[in-house]
Amino acid sequence: MSRRTWHECLSSTSENDIVSFIKENNVSTYRTEHFQVGKTITYRCTECRKHPLCRFQLKSRESNNKFTLFRSESHDHSQRNDITRLKSPVRDIVRQMSDKGMTQTQIRKTVSYSRLKTRKNIISIDDLQKWCNQYLNCPSSDKLHDIFVPYYEAIDVDHIFICITARQLLSMCKYSSILAIDCTYKITWNELPLLVFGTSDFNRHFHPLGLCLISTDEAADTFKTLFRVLKSCVPLIIQQPYDITHVMADGAPGITSAMCELPNARRLMCWAHVIRKCREHRKLVLHKEKWLAIEKDIYNLQLVFNDHLFDKAARLMIMKWTADKDLDTFRKYFEDQWLLSLPFWYEGSANLIPSTNNGIESFNGKIKQMYTLRNKLSLSLFLQTAERMLYDWSLASIGTPFAIQIEFNDDLAARAYKWLQKLDRTKVLHLGATSYVVPSSEPKMDTLLWVQHYHSISWNSYDEFIDWSNSAR
Structure with missing residues (x-):
């Protein structure tokens, strides 16, 4: 694909002129970038997913209270995607039955019957326990891609913890002591959160290790159980000690409380969540110019490359903000939340480790896009989907091995x-x-x-x- 060419189409000192022009061109925000000289926002056609040939984009640049708008390509809606969802065998079967002249009632009964034959019939806690017991034993070393349940608790819908993984996935713990954790939601009818955990290699690529179906992501006991399961299960798979040195996650207090299970590990905080939360509190700073200066200070602090420099720089930054009474409320928020409670979000807090949890969050999006099709599944259908999902991850890890050194072209x-x-x-x-x-x-x-x-x-x-x-x- 050729490089984009940009042409200036509007320049103004009023942001309203830019906003009006953007609304007229049927675009939505695609990317926001912050630089020392100002902010750049890229917009793309709101229908670009439906029309893959449409490469129309606008780019707005703000610098010194001046707004400049650039344009690239033009709208092209001549070709429309046939379908935006993944192909489904069920839809193909329904289409075939419809072509044969079957009525809607006949089609519904046929689909219901086929689902009964393929789905696991889990309607109670006893059924769920039976399913877990069926996969409780770790497969032999020649069955790398078979899933198993190293540990589970299934008492009632408010007390569920089911860890599901595969030998091939856990074998990557041999090369990394980093653990990334994130929860995704709207997966099952029961509104049970799905906890996904994994690690990253030297090229900063995310590799899934497994998943847990849990009743709540707020209790520290959930994450304590996960840490204990990994400490007991992983050494049996990799035949060597396994010590977690870093845990990357968002600001969930349950994870912070559970770190007592890993006394030698550092609890890293996702930098993307930090700056996002700070921007949500920008209303605490009344003047826009002062907020832009604060944001620039935070960005510079994030680039600090070791612990003792961060401590010194953070003290100097707080001293700078203290001199301005208008910043007192935001300063107290930032100091309590991001310097005392969750301070490890700067580059030097962990070397050769991603500073954000974007890898696992993007992975969660793929789960909904490729497997659940953004539907809430029954428990029986979810477990069947989880088996297929983990099997696919395990096979994919063979084709994309864990990078044990930094690669460059x-x-x-x-x-x-x-x-x-x-x-x-x-x-x-x-x-x-x-x-x-x-x-x-x-x-x-x-x-x-x-x-x-x-x-x-x-x-x-x-x-x-x-x-x-x-x-x-």
Whole structure:
């Protein structure tokens, strides 16, 4: 696909002019990006999913209270997708029966009968317990893709915990001590949440490990049970100790309370959730210009690359905000929530680990798109779907193996080699046990002076710290 070309179509100092033009062109927000110079919003045709040839987009840029709108391509609705849902065998059968002249009543009875033959008949807790007991034993080592239930609790609809996984999926714990957790909803008629857990490789790709059907995602006991199950089950599969060192999740208090089960693990907070929650509280800052400055400060703080720098930078930032009484309410919220309760959302809180939970959240979307078809399923149909889902994940993990080292293409290696030939190696300085300082292509500060500032931690204000930090980029 060719690169996009953008043409300026409108420039104004009034945001209302931009909004009016956007409404006239039948578009919706596609992507929002924040830069130091301002904000960029990309819009695409609201019917682009129905009409795949439509590449029409608008891009709005805001900088110094000036708004500029760019346009790319034009609307093309000449071709429409036949269907936006996945193909279903049931729909094909119904279509065939309709072509044969069968009545609606006959078709309904035939479909109902076929479902009774294929679905598991689970109508009570006893039936659910029988299903769990059927899969309770771990399969032999030659049955990597067979699902099993390492642990379950099924007392009533308010007390359910059913962990389902496969040997092949758990075998990836051999290469990673990271655990990512997220819950998705509207899966079953009973409104039972689905807890999905997994890990990420050195290319920051998400790999599912299994799922749990649970009665609630608010209680700490749910996550404590998951941690205990993994600590007892995984070593039997990988034939080596398994210690979870990092848990990536959203701000669920139940997960935070359950971390007592993993005393040596760090509870990471998804950066995307942090900035989203901060924006939800922007009403605490009355002036737009002050909010934009606050948001910029938070973005710069997120880029800090180790713990002691974060502590220093956070203190300087709070000191800066304290000087402005208009920021008191937001400052107290930010300090309590994101510096005291859930502080590990910056880049340096975990090396070589994604700073967001976007991978698993995107995966949850695929569950609804490809398996449940965005329908709430009966318990029997969900368990049947879960079997197929886990089997597919297990097979897919063979085709996309776990990356145990960072991969890069040949072009990047060639450019790195050329850059290395031009580099003044006397400017490369040792910073820590496994880290070095390398001068940027347009250095704003000598590397020796930069390292001296790093060790002395001598900044007097947050802006001084940011200037020092940005000089290395």
